[in-house]
Amino acid sequence: MTRTIRLFVNGQPREATVEPRTSLADFLRDGLDLTGTHVGCEHGVCGACTVLLDGEPVRSCLLLAIQMDGARLTTVEGLADGERLHPLQQAFWDHHGLQCGFCTPGILLTAKALLDENPTPTDAEIREAIAGNLCRCTGYHFIVVAIRAASIQTEVSPGDERH
Numbered sequence: 001m002t003r004t005i006r007l008f009v010n011g012q013p014r015e016a017t018v019e020p021r022t023s024l025a026d027f028l029r030d031g032l033d034l035t036g037t038h039v040g041c042e043h044g045v046c047g048a049c050t051v052l053l054d055g056e057p058v059r060s061c062l063l064l065a066i067q068m069d070g071a072r073l074t075t076v077e078g079l080a081d082g083e084r085l086h087p088l089q090q091a092f093w094d095h096h097g098l099q100c101g102f103c104t105p106g107i108l109l110t111a112k113a114l115l116d117e118n119p120t121p122t123d124a125e126i127r128e129a130i131a132g133n134l135c136r137c138t139g140y141h142f143i144v145v146a147i148r149a150a151s152i153q154t155e156v157s158p159g160d161e162r163h
Contacts, residue, residue, distance in 0.1 A: 010078030027065035047133030050106035076105035097146030
């Protein structure tokens with residue numbers, strides 16, 4: 001038994017028929033061809049599937065597409081403005097905040113939610129915000145540097161507690 005849902009994805013109205021058992025991650029990847037949402041652990045632990053639901057980071061592998069009727073979702077594809085990268089994406093590029101890139105979409109969306117709430121977080125606040133996003137390639141240092149660079153306050157003096 002399928003059901004029709006209506007939602008906004010990356011600012012665009014979408015309508016789709018979904019099976020009740022279809023995860024949001026699978027719906028985004030297979031139903032809408034938004035493959036930037038990565039599926040890692042399928043248990044909500046790794047954070048690779050993080051998207052924004054009404055501005056809040058959520059694990060799309062733990063939600064059902066059918067629950068999204070009326071929702072507003074943002075995926076990593078919705079960050080850039082055409083060919084112009086979002087400031088977070090540009091900062092990750094400029095400050096080497098990614099390596100293999102598998103975890104990057106989830107971290108970017110988590111960081112966007114953080115910066116929307118707190119435009120000038122400390123390094124400790126950044127690390128706390130991304131603690132649920134696992135990266136096996138980096139030590140998180142350049143990820144934190146990139147998020148800090150994307151924040152409003154990018155000038156940091158050597159004695160600043162943000163280091």
